[in-house]
Amino acid sequence: MLIARVELRNIKNHAEAEFSFQPGVIAICGPNGSGKTTILEAIAWVLFDHLDYKRDDFVKRGARKGQVVVNFISNLDGREYVVTRDTGGAYFVYDPVTKVRLIEQKNQVVPWLRRHIGVEPGTDLSSLFKTTIGVPQGTFTYDFTLAPSNRKSVFDQVLKVEEYRKASDNLRETIKHVDGRIVEADRKLAQFEGELKVYDEVRRDNELVESSLRALEGEHYSVSAQRDAAARELERLNNLQKSIDSLIGSVERLAVKLELSRASIAGAREAAEQAQAAAAIVEAARKGYEEYLGSSARLADLEKNREARDARRQEVSSAEKEMIEARTLSLRCSERLAEAASARQEIAGLAETIQEQESTEVRLAELREARGELTGLKRSLESTEREIEKLRNRYSTLSRQVEIAESWRDKALDAEELERERSALFDEIRRNEMSLSAFLVKREQLEALRKEQTRLSKDLDNRRSEIARLEPMTQMALSLGEMESRQRSIADRAARLRAELARDRDMISALDSGGLCPLLTEKCLNLKPGESLDARFRSGLKNRAAEIEEIESSHAQVSEEVRLARSAAAEASRLEQLRVELIRLGEDLDSKSIQFGAIADEIESGGVITEAGISKLKDRRSVVEQKLRESRDAEKLFSQAMPLRAELELVQSEGEARKKDNESLSGQIASLGDVESLIAAAERGLASLNDTRGRAALLNRIVSSEEQFKRQAETADRKVDEISANLDKLNLELRKFESLDADISGAARRRSECERDYQAYIANEMIALTAGSRHQEVAEFEAEIERLEQSHSASNQELKDLQQGYDAGAHRSVQAQFDEWREKATQISAQLDHTRERFARLQSQLEHLNAVRELASEILSEKAKTERLRETADFIRDTLLKAAPFITESYLLTISNEANQLYREITGRFDVTLKWSRDYEITLEEEGRERPFLSMSGGEQMAAALSVRLALLKELSEINLAFFDEPTANMDEERRSNLAQQIGRIKDFQQLFVISHDDSFEGYTDQIIMLGERKEITKQTE
Known part of the structure; x- marks a missing residue:
């Protein structure tokens, strides 16, 4: 890996520091205390999670938090990453290419760093750094001076010798687990063997039960067929009986409806007479009604004109107001211009006294500052005295409040008993209110059902009337097809006659005086003696015209009949739906009647809860609640006693503190003396100057605004002219509305005269419009009564016909046969269910046993594999125990050879051999004689330790990075120079950081970073 950059913020003696590093050997030099080692510690803390002291000691004195940022190039993918860590707990990895935080928790950052640094998972980074990569200053040779047992514990950890022994010990648990699996397999095999003893018996039982099940299913099918045949016959007889019962109910309902219709026709006739009288009143008042409407429309138009007139008046008022404002502005501007001219003359004489005023003001400000301080102290003194007085009063008040609070103790103890009594009253009131609410709901339901019965009865009557009206139209609708065919035949005949008539007319117009046929252009041979073609054709023309007239008359009559038949068909199509609705409404009415009776019985049987009784309970509850509130x-007053006592003690201590403050303030006031007389003298001198500077400033402002007032005066004059012209225009428009008020009064008077007729018209108009419908309603009632009589007669006849085809004895016989077959089918079905259940259990048991056989076979195979695994684990564990010494010896030999080569290069002594023995002791062989590490000089110890640690780093990891903190300690000048030269020649490491307080490494490194006490500079060396 390669460290490219380190940034420190508030870390030890670095406030803000940034260092960039190149590949190769890097020397960090500077005097003691300049912060060289801090750079090494910062890298160790961020990349290797290593810090030898508390985080608080790592932060610069006086700072709240320190931060370290390290840029490095990864060994894993060769990319640059930025790792940031601060003493507040933040720790994250940032990718500068994708600009994304990759990881943000320590438990994730450390494993990520292991992968990218190039060490094995589980490696202790802190220990690796401390013992190999960056040994702390002053401890570079320490580990090699320890006793053999202590050296072994240090370097066994570095060489990971203990890991082989731990791996061998860890295999014990694996072997124990494998042995447990073998024992578990034997246990399961023994269990399966016991289960499989019944396998053959279960298989035989399964075959027998399956045969019995097939026989029962056949018998059940036969019996079910007999039962179903009896069920169908029984269903037919049941339906016939239901039809008879339904017709009986229908006949009874028709009789009731007939009586209701006869009773309703008288009311309909009376309503028709009332509508006829209302129509007469409407006709008499029609003229006055129309004149009222006309006057109202006229008033609406005049009202719009009045709104327009009022708008013009408002505009005139606004314009006059603007005129006054404009003239006022013009006058004010003239006055300001005069003031500006006067101010220009006065300014010249004020310059001499301004300087005197300024010096007096400075002196007065100083005196006032002193007075302000004195006033503040006096106010503080007064405030302190007021606070003392308040504290005295508060102390007295608190004493009384404590006494009062303790006096409420007895009454506070009654709260729980009153709370229980109130809860009981709440429950009783709630129960009574629920009962009363239920009673009111039932009463409302009863009223709703009564209204619903009335509505259903009315709907039934309406449906009966409609059905009676539509039934005569059914026959007419059936003849629609025949009528339409006849209509089409007549239309075709008329079309043919019209064509023949047109042809004859064309022939007559084509005849000439020679009597030639217009078709053959020769003499017609069919004419009778004395008969001409013209007479012959005109005679046929007259006959066809008469026939067409007769056919058109017939077509018009048939078309009217078709129209009526189509209308009848459209109306008759609703007949079936109306009959269905009639039946449904009848059933709904019966259902509502039953509900009505049930709810009425519930109300009668239930107890009566009155609102007066509930009110008494509520009054009692109010009394209890009042006592409970008290x-x-x-309780609240009594609970205040304890905090009041605490506050009393606090007030007493605060009063004593305020007394001390009062004494201190009195002393400060006395030290300031009397400044009021000095301020008075200064103020008199300043007053005699009459604020000359302020007067000059004011006059300058007046002069500076002269141009502005001139512009405002010109604008105001122009506005006066514009407003004057607008006023003349508005006054001219207002003359159009001079007669408006008289017109409005006349129209209102005429509307008032016609209002009586208007009210009479609108009061009777709606009733008069119903005259036709009410006469129609009387006719419908009459038709409905006729229809009901017919339906009643038809239903009686249908009932007699059905009763003749029904035999109650045969019905009972079929019912007995059906019960017998059903019972037998039920018995067989029960046997069949039991047999199926047993067959299912046997099937499930057989499937389970088959699964057990397969599982037993799998466990036998798994057991064999597990036994082989047990043998392999024993072999691995034995091999690990034996391999650890050999692997350690191999490591030591390789590291020793590499360290010897490095030591010779560092010291320049190729006649000396460095060895690192099995007990981790460093020896030097010189001229056939070995010297132990403790007998070496300080420089030899440092060079030998450095050689071994570099060899360890190269052999045990992919890390090509190392840190040396003061490696030249205890070396003479020659050895320091030699060590610097040899470190500069090391090329197996990508970066070597050397920290030194002297100049030994100048000229031998790829980069030198010089640190001073107050500045940091980086110097590059080629």
């Missing part, structure tokens, strides 16, 4: 108020 008790609740007492």
Whole structure:
């Protein structure tokens, strides 16, 4: 990976800092305390989740929050990402290309960083950084100076030696789980074996029950056929009996309807006579009614003229008002122009005293500021004294309130008992109100049913009248087809005769004096002696004209008959629907009558709850509620006692504090002295100048507005002229309306004279219009009575015919046969259901056993696989235990060789061999003699530790990045220079960060970042 940029905000001693990094070796140099190590710590905190102290100590002193932003190029996909973290808890990854936050939680950011840094999942990034990538300052050689057991715990973790042992131990749970699966398989196989013992017996029972089921189904089919035949005959007889019962009811209803119709015809005749009298009144008042309408229309037109006149008057009034305003403005502008001329002369004499006024004002402002401070202190003193007085009064009031609150204790204890009594009264009132409401609802239902019965009776009468009117039209409608055929025949005959008549007329016009036939152009041989062609054709023409006249008369008569027949057919088509509606209305009326009786019985049987009784209960409840409110108020008052005592103590302590404030304010007021006399003297001097500067400013403003007033004066004069012309025009228009008021009075007087006839006309007009319909209604009643008599007679005859074809004994016999077959079919059906249920159970049991056989076979196969898995797990666990030492030794050999090569390059001593032994001790072999790490000089220890850590980093990860914090510590100048040269030659790492407080690395690195105490500069070196 490659770190491209680091940005610090409020991190330790960096307020705002930004650093850009190149590939290669990067030296971060500067004096102690300049913040070199802070850059390393910031990168470790963001990319490796490593920080050696609290976050609060990482933030710049005085700042609330610190933030670090790191731009790096990923090892995974080669793209640049931005990771941001702050001490407030924010931690996210940002893609600068797509401009999207990829991840925003620490538990997601850290695994994402592992993938893109290039380490294995589960690697502890903090530990990796601390032990390998960026060893903290001062601890670079520390891990190698530890005792062997401590070194082992450190570097076993780095080399992941413990992971092999942990993996082997983790396999124990896997083997235990596999053993459990084998035991579970044996248990299930034993269970399945017990279930499968009954398999053959269940299969035989299933075959026997299936055979019995087929026999029962055949028998059930035969018996069901006999039962169904008896059911059809029984249904026919039941329908016949229902028809007879229905006709009996119909005959009775027709008799009732006949009586009702006879009773209704007298009222219809009386209504017809009333309508005839109203028609006479309407005719007598018609002339006065029409004159009233004419006068009203005339008044409406005149009213529009009056509105137009009033509008003109309003315009005149507005114009006169504008005239006054314009003249006033003109006069005011003239006065302002005179003032401006006077002000120009006065300004010249005021310049000398303005300077004196300004100096006096400065002195007065200083004195007033002092007075303001004194006034503020006095007001504070007065406020404090008022607060003290208020506190005294409040203390006295609180004392009395505490005493009063405690006096309500006894009455507050009655609240619960009163609440229970009120709840009981509420329940009783609610029950009584519900009963009363139910009674009122039933009474309303009864009235609604009574109205509905009346409506249904009226609808029944209307339907009967309509049916009686339409039934005679049925016969006429049936003859429509014959009439239409006859009409078409007559029309065809008339058309042929008209054609022949036209032809004869053409022939007559073509005859000449020679008597030649117009068709053959020769003498006609069919003429009688003395007969001419003209006479012959004219005789035929007369006969055809007479025949056409006769046929047209017949066609007109037949067309009228067809029209009447079509109208009758259209009307008769409604007859069937009306009969259906008649039956439905009769049934609805019967149903409403039954409902009416039922509700009336309920009202009579129920108890009576009166509103007076409920009112008494409510009065009693009001008394209880009043007592309860008093008790609740007492509770509230009593509950105030404790907070009032606390407030009493608070008022006492606050009073003491205000007394101390009062004493302090009195001292400050005394120190300020008397400034009022000085202010008075300054004000007298300023008053003697009469505000010369203000007067000059005012005069300048007046002069500056001179041009504006001239323009306003010209505008006002033009407006006066325009308004004057408009007024003359409006007054001329008003003369048109001089006679308007007299016209309105005359029209109103004529309308008043005709109002009596108008009222009589509109009062009787609607009744007069019903005269025809009321006479028609009388005729309909008469027709309805006739129709009902006919229907009653026909229904009696139909009833006799049906009763002759019905035999009650045969009906009972068929009913007995049907019951017998039904009982037998029910018995067989019960046997069939039982057999089917047993067959289904056997089928289900057999399916279950078959499934068990298949499952047992699968478990046997799975058990064999599991046993093989158990053997494989044992082999892997044993291999892991044995492999750990060999893998560790292989790592150590590779790392030791790589570290030896690096050490020789760093120190320049190729006659020395560095070794890293199995107990993680570093030794140097020189001239056949080994020296342990503790016997080395400080510079040798630093170079050896650096070599081993670089070798570890190259071998154990894909990270080509390392940090060295003060690697030249404890080295002499020669070794520091040598180390700087060797680090500069390392090319296996993409970036190496070296932190140093001296100049050892100048000239040996690809980039140097110099830090000072107050500034940060970046210097590039090629």
